[in-house]
Amino acid sequence: xxxxxxxxxxxxxxxxxxxxxxxxxxxDATGRLSEGAISRCRTALTDYTxxxxxxxxxxxxxxxxxxxxxAANKDELFGMTAEVLGKQxxxxxxxxxxxxxxxxxxxxxxxxxxxxADGPFVVTDLxxxxxxxxxxxxxxxxxxxxxxQSLDIGCVRITERTLHSDPPSSGEVSExxxxxxEALESASGLPLGRAKRFVGVAGTFxxxxxxxxxxATYDPVALHNSVISLEQMREVCARLxxxxxxxxxxxxxxxxxxxxxxxxxxxxxSALCDLMSERAGITDITVSEKDILDGIAMSVLAxxxx
Numbered sequence: 001x002x003x004x005x006x007x008x009x010x011x012x013x014x015x016x017x018x019x020x021x022x023x024x025x026x027x028d029a030t031g032r033l034s035e036g037a038i039s040r041c042r043t044a045l046t047d048y049t050x051x052x053x054x055x056x057x058x059x060x061x062x063x064x065x066x067x068x069x070x071a072a073n074k075d076e077l078f079g080m081t082a083e084v085l086g087k088q089x090x091x092x093x094x095x096x097x098x099x100x101x102x103x104x105x106x107x108x109x110x111x112x113x114x115x116x117a118d119g120p121f122v123v124t125d126l127x128x129x130x131x132x133x134x135x136x137x138x139x140x141x142x143x144x145x146x147x148x149q150s151l152d153i154g155c156v157r158i159t160e161r162t163l164h165s166d167p168p169s170s171g172e173v174s175e176x177x178x179x180x181x182e183a184l185e186s187a188s189g190l191p192l193g194r195a196k197r198f199v200g201v202a203g204t205f206x207x208x209x210x211x212x213x214x215x216a217t218y219d220p221v222a223l224h225n226s227v228i229s230l231e232q233m234r235e236v237c238a239r240l241x242x243x244x245x246x247x248x249x250x251x252x253x254x255x256x257x258x259x260x261x262x263x264x265x266x267x268x269x270s271a272l273c274d275l276m277s278e279r280a281g282i283t284d285i286t287v288s289e290k291d292i293l294d295g296i297a298m299s300v301l302a303x304x305x306x
Contacts, residue, residue, distance in 0.1 A: 001057060002297040011112075011297055015051060018203065019044045020257035023077075024067025024129040028157050033071045038080060045084045053088045060085065061300050062094045065102050065292075067129045099132070099150025102292065107134040108143050109294030110201045113225060114286070120146060122195035122280065124272055125291060126204045126265055128156035131183075131272070135191050147190040153183040155204050155258075155265030163264055167244050176264065180271045192279040198230075200272075201291035203258060204265035209287035210253035212236045218253040224289040230273040233285055237266035237273075 002011040021040040027033060045062075052060065062081060068074050074096065082093035097105070102125075110123040116139045125132040131153050136145040162168075162176040200209075210218055212228045212235075240248060241263045248259040258265075276282045 001052060001055060002294070011294065011301065014055060016293075017048075020203075020255065022128070022156065022257075023064075024070075024154075024156050026160070027067045027070050027129065028160050031071065032073045033067070033077055038077055041077065042080050042084060045081060049084055049088050059300050059304060060089050060092050061296055061303075062092070063097045063102075063105075063292075063296060064094045065097060065127065065130065068094075068096050069099075070129070099130070100148055102130075103132040103134040103148035103150055104143065104145055105295030105299060106132050106201060106292045107136050107145065107148070107295070108138070108298055109290045109292055109296075110199050110288050111136075111138050111143075112290050112294055112298070113288070114197070114199070116140075118197045120194050121197050121199055122190075122192055122276065122282075123199045123201060124205075125202050126200065126268055126272070127154045127202055128261070129154045130157075131268060133187050133190060133272075135195055146194060149187045149190055151183045151186065153180050153268055155261040155268065157264075158268060159261045159264035167242055168263055173241060173267065176267050177271065180268055184271060184275055187275070192276065193281075195276075195280045195282065198276045198280070198282045198285045200269070200285050200287050201289075203255070204262065204269060205285075205287050206289060207254060207258060207262060208233060208236050208240075208266065208269055211240065211251055214252075216252040218255070220289050223287060226287050227284050228287060229284045230277055230282070233273050234270050237270040240266045 001014040003014055021044055023037045023041055025034060025037050068077060078093055085092040106125040107123045111121050119137045120135060123134045131151045134145060134148040136143060158176050162179060163172050165172055206223050209223055209226050209228050212232050245260050248254055248262055249256055
C-alpha cells in the first residue's frame with residue numbers, strides 16, 4: 001500500500017509486505033491452480049483487505065501474472081478474489097495481465113528510484129513462473145520501453161520441471177541450464193546492447209544480494225539499490241544450488257518459504273548474468289527492492305489523475 005498525489009510523481013510506502021503463497025505450485029505439470037494455492041491466496045487477500053479497510057485505502061488494483069495466465073481454472077481464483085475484495089471494494093477483482101503489461105509495470109517500479117542519466121536500463125524480474133526482461137528509458141516518471149520479453153522460466157517452474165533431488169544432481173543442473181538457455185534464446189531480439197545498467201528485482205535477486213553481502217538477517221534498506229558484481233553473483237548462485245534445502249534454510253537472510261526453490265532461481269539468475277555480460281558488456285547488477293508492486297501502485301495513481 002502506498003500514497004501519493006494524482007498527477008505528481010513519487011509514492012510513499014504505507015505498508016509493504018510480501019508473502020510466499022506459491023499460487024503457481026504445480027501449474028506447469030497440471031495446467032491448473034491447486035485448491036491449496038487458492039486457499040493460501042484467500043487467506044493472504046483477506047488479511048490484506050482488512051488492512052486496506054483499516055487504513056482507508058481509496059483505490060485498489062490486483063493483478064495476476066504468469067501462473068494464472070497458464071491455468072485452466074483461473075475463473076475459480078477470480079471468483080474468490082471478487083468475493084473477498086468485493087466486501088470492502090465492490091466490483092473489484094483480480095485481473096490477468098499480459099506478459100507485455102507485466103514487463104512494463106516491472107520496469108516502471110524497478111527504475112523508480114534510479115537516476116535517468118544512468119540509463120538505458122535492463123530490468124529483470126525473476127518470479128516463480130516467469131522472468132521478465134525489459135529494456136527501456138525513463139525521465140521524470142515517463143517510461144519508454146525499447147524492448148520486452150516474458151519468458152516461461154522462474155524459480156518454481158524450473159525447480160518443478162528439472163530439479164528433483166536434494167541437492168540437485170549434476171545431470172539435473174545440466175538439464176535446468178539447457179531449459180533456461182533455450183528460453184533465453186527467445187530474448188535474442190531485445191536491444192540489450194543499448195543498456196548501461198542491469199537491474200534485478202523480486203525475491204530471488206534480493207535474497208541473492210543479501211547472501212552476497214553476508215547479511216545475518218534480511219535488511220531491505222541496505223538491500224535497496226545494492227550493487228553486486230556479476231562474478232560475485234555467480235559465485236553465490238553456484239553455492240546455493242549445491243546446498244541441501246535444510247542448509248539453505250540456515251543461510252541468514254533466507255526466507256524459509258524460498259529455500260526449496262532458490263536453487264532454480266539461482267540457475268536462472270546466473271544465466272541472466274552471463275547474458276548481460278555477453279550482450280551488453282555489463283559487469284555488475286543493481287538489486288532493487290522496488291518492483292512490479294510499485295509499478296502497479298504507480299498505475300493506480302496515474303488512473304486517478306485521469
